[in-house]
Amino acid sequence: MMAVDFTPGNPPNIGHPRRLFDFDVSGLLSCAPARCFGVAPDGQHFYTMRAPQPPPPPAVTHINIIPNWIEELKTKVPSGTLMR
Numbered sequence: 001m002m003a004v005d006f007t008p009g010n011p012p013n014i015g016h017p018r019r020l021f022d023f024d025v026s027g028l029l030s031c032a033p034a035r036c037f038g039v040a041p042d043g044q045h046f047y048t049m050r051a052p053q054p055p056p057p058p059a060v061t062h063i064n065i066i067p068n069w070i071e072e073l074k075t076k077v078p079s080g081t082l083m084r
Contacts, residue, residue, distance in 0.1 A: 001021055002018065002019060003020050028050055036048060
């Protein structure tokens with residue numbers, strides 16, 4: 001986010017741009033057709049709308065190990081139906 005000093009006049013005096021703060025727009029909702037931010041009436045704050053973040057995946061708490069699973073599969077599937 002950038003700012004410039006501005007003095008009205010004919011012609012107006014426009015200062016050099018300076019960085020106010022870093023502003024990562026990657027997490028914002030789509031900016032079209034509206035702006036990505038709004039300025040508070042006091043001119044000292046900005047408002048944005050962030051896209052909702054998906055919840056983190058649940059932690060893995062256990063795994064199942066099936067030894068000789070191909071042999072177990074052969075007992076559950078009729079003979080001749082397995083692909084080779």
